[in-house]
Amino acid sequence: MPSKILFRIEGKEKENDELIKEIVVSDEEISARESLLTLAAKNDIAISNFCNGRGKCGRCKIIINFDEQGKLDINKELLSKVLKPEKILKGYILACLAFPKNNTNIEVIVPSESIESKYEVLSGKAVKITDREISGDAGVAIDIGTTTVATYLVDLSNNGVVASEGSYNGQVRFGADVMTRMNYIIENKTGDEALQNAIGATINIHLKNLSERKKFQKISKIVVSGNTVMTYLFLKKNPLEIRDGAYNNPNFKRAYTVKGRDVRLKYGAEDADVYCVPGLGNYVGGDITSDIIISEIFKEDKICLVIDVGTNGEVALGNKEWLAVCATSAGPAFEGGEVRCGMRAMKGAIDRLKIENQGRDVIYRVIGGEFNKPEGICGSGLIILIAELMRNGLIDANGKFNRKSAEKTERLRKSKYYEEQGQEIYEYVVVYGNETEGKEDISSLRSHISEASSDITINEKDLENLKYTKAAIFSGVMTLLRNTGVKFDEINKIFIAGGFGNFIDLESAILVGLFPDVEREKYKFIGNGSLDGAYRQLIDENARKTAENIASNVTYVDLSRDGNFVDEYSAALYFPHSRLDLFPTWKNFEGMRGTNEIEISDNKEIKEIKEKEKEETKEIKIAEVSKEAKEIKISEDKERQTKILKESKMFRIEGFKIEGDELEIEM
Numbered sequence: 001m002p003s004k005i006l007f008r009i010e011g012k013e014k015e016n017d018e019l020i021k022e023i024v025v026s027d028e029e030i031s032a033r034e035s036l037l038t039l040a041a042k043n044d045i046a047i048s049n050f051c052n053g054r055g056k057c058g059r060c061k062i063i064i065n066f067d068e069q070g071k072l073d074i075n076k077e078l079l080s081k082v083l084k085p086e087k088i089l090k091g092y093i094l095a096c097l098a099f100p101k102n103n104t105n106i107e108v109i110v111p112s113e114s115i116e117s118k119y120e121v122l123s124g125k126a127v128k129i130t131d132r133e134i135s136g137d138a139g140v141a142i143d144i145g146t147t148t149v150a151t152y153l154v155d156l157s158n159n160g161v162v163a164s165e166g167s168y169n170g171q172v173r174f175g176a177d178v179m180t181r182m183n184y185i186i187e188n189k190t191g192d193e194a195l196q197n198a199i200g201a202t203i204n205i206h207l208k209n210l211s212e213r214k215k216f217q218k219i220s221k222i223v224v225s226g227n228t229v230m231t232y233l234f235l236k237k238n239p240l241e242i243r244d245g246a247y248n249n250p251n252f253k254r255a256y257t258v259k260g261r262d263v264r265l266k267y268g269a270e271d272a273d274v275y276c277v278p279g280l281g282n283y284v285g286g287d288i289t290s291d292i293i294i295s296e297i298f299k300e301d302k303i304c305l306v307i308d309v310g311t312n313g314e315v316a317l318g319n320k321e322w323l324a325v326c327a328t329s330a331g332p333a334f335e336g337g338e339v340r341c342g343m344r345a346m347k348g349a350i351d352r353l354k355i356e357n358q359g360r361d362v363i364y365r366v367i368g369g370e371f372n373k374p375e376g377i378c379g380s381g382l383i384i385l386i387a388e389l390m391r392n393g394l395i396d397a398n399g400k401f402n403r404k405s406a407e408k409t410e411r412l413r414k415s416k417y418y419e420e421q422g423q424e425i426y427e428y429v430v431v432y433g434n435e436t437e438g439k440e441d442i443s444s445l446r447s448h449i450s451e452a453s454s455d456i457t458i459n460e461k462d463l464e465n466l467k468y469t470k471a472a473i474f475s476g477v478m479t480l481l482r483n484t485g486v487k488f489d490e491i492n493k494i495f496i497a498g499g500f501g502n503f504i505d506l507e508s509a510i511l512v513g514l515f516p517d518v519e520r521e522k523y524k525f526i527g528n529g530s531l532d533g534a535y536r537q538l539i540d541e542n543a544r545k546t547a548e549n550i551a552s553n554v555t556y557v558d559l560s561r562d563g564n565f566v567d568e569y570s571a572a573l574y575f576p577h578s579r580l581d582l583f584p585t586w587k588n589f590e591g592m593r594g595t596n597e598i599e600i601s602d603n604k605e606i607k608e609i610k611e612k613e614k615e616e617t618k619e620i621k622i623a624e625v626s627k628e629a630k631e632i633k634i635s636e637d638k639e640r641q642t643k644i645l646k647e648s649k650m651f652r653i654e655g656f657k658i659e660g661d662e663l664e665i666e667m
């Protein structure tokens with residue numbers, strides 16, 4: 001027998017604003033063990049989901065009366081690993097771990113903290129928004145990102161942008177990245193329809209809001225820019241062709257033109273001519289074409305690089321004579337996903353910080369002003385945080401905390417959460433919970449680590465996820481350079497695009513190994529090039545022709561078929577990189593003291609051990625390496641020390657080898 005579920009959704013904007021939605025769950029859905037998260041997603045209820053429903057991120061919290069929970073099959077084992085017992089006792093469970101049983105009625109409360117909230121449009125540098133009335137027809141430029149969607153409303157009589165809208169992509173509830181969403185389509189009979197409806201609904205909400213804010217006759221032109229999967233879903237096409245198709249399938253490079261009503265657009269857009277910016281390859285979509293239009297690298301004599309930092313990282317390289325592109329699945333770590341205290345760049349997010357006093361002090365800035373309680377750390381803050389941990393010697397090249405630093409600062413400690421699971425994972429406290437008491441309490445968007453403690457921390461698992469993300473982007477750049485034979489010093493300009501691109505601290509991004517370590521003057525930030533590029537193509541017919549020309553002449557490098565990519569990716573899985581010659585800034589960085597660095601120890605204990613060894617063996621060792629190569633103990637022989645260390649107090653080891661020095665190591 002089918003079951004009924006009543007979702008009560010707490011309104012985020014207004015207090016006591018509650019939305020009620022009842023859904024019927026079929027026998028088929030029950031026997032297929034569809035979770036409450038999946039069922040909610042299918043019925044347009046946007047519950048947060050940053051781990052693709054794997055019960056890891058803790059974002060999909062819902063409340064169900066404790067006595068009613070027996071009507072659900074709940075994975076309690078996993079639940080207790082993610083939520084604090086006090087929270088569970090209050091009726092909190094995770095929607096992705098709860099499966100309805102047959103013939104039952106149940107009421108679910110979705111708290112505001114589990115609902116994706118409004119997203120502020122981060123417009124690019126090329127566009128100025130002027131709040132004016134529209135005198136005639138309107139045009140619309142849309143950037144469909146994997147995570148967010150941004151829209152400009154344009155007065156076509158003078159081409160001015162008069163308003164903007166931004167929100168999360170309604171598809172987020174089906175998975176954080178394009179691969180997971182495609183898997184959703186494979187696993188669910190009507191999955192493609194659900195995803196197509198979700199993006200249609202998101203854009204229609206934008207159009208509705210814009211039509212309420214500005215009066216216009218009709219929308220006559222729309223330009224849409226997005227990665228290939230997003231463009232396909234917007235066009236009501238099945239994106240599995242992208243995954244399965246030949247890599248030079250001409251459909252990916254087609255500039256589709258449809259009518260608004262064909263792609264279910266409303267609110268004055270039914271008769272609009274909708275133009276989709278052509279993509280450049282399987283996973284390289286119209287968004288990077290738009291970046292290329294805005295950066296104008298296709299006009300340059302010298303070679304330029306464009307890096308679009310997003311969930312789907314895209315890279316373009318070339319000049320007026322040739323262009324090559326590739327795409328890399330970076331994941332959502334820089335957008336707040338897969339990092340326990342990560343969040344998006346919004347009020348309450350820490351976006352700037354500095355670590356001082358060997359890790360004892362942290363100075364930070366919160367978006368929205370000092371009276372806002374810090375809730376988590378956004379992408380730009382996370383990049384600075386890693387760089388600061390490196391600068392202060394608190395982490396090594398693998399992103400593991402230097403255990404010895406725990407003696408210097410209490411901020412570095414074993415994670416209780418992981419300890420309970422029998423794992424030794426260290427974490428660093430960025431903000432203690434009690435530091436924020438008394439400040440305005442905004443709804444928590446942080447993940448479950450905040451349940452166990454109100455401290456904002458970063459742990460070794462987070463660092464690993466961030467390392468994967470930065471490695472994916474950097475190795476995409478390296479593979480493209482390798483395939484085209486271009487060297488770093490031949491690149492004349494580097495354009496950084498992407499929603500949060502404008503806010504990245506360049507020095508930190510280079511230090512962690514996200515961007516190439518080249519002259520800083522070469523870097524230009526273009527912000528949301530996809531949105532600005534869509535706008536340019538909305539108002540200028542020639543820009544569309546240029547886009548189509550780029551699409552037919554570009555070389556697409558498919559990283560999934562490129563043997564070099566795996567090597568480049570593995571080499572990039574270090575902070576900053578395994579090849580330090582690529583990162584001269586880090587090599588020369590003064591004051592670094594990670595576990596990969598050694599210095600002459602004046603630790604009493606070591607001295608005593610050495611003395612004892614000398615006595616016992618009468619053998620003078622130059623240095624000893626611990627089994628894990630975590631530390632090296634230098635001989636007490638002053639003459640040898642001088643010889644070995646020359647002028648420098650510190651030098652670097654690569655695994656067990658000392659490079660460029662005379663140190664001999666006895667194993």
Ligand code: FES
Pocket residue numbers: 037048049050051052053054055056057058059060094095096097
């Ligand atoms: S979506 Fe349920 S825990 Fe991540």
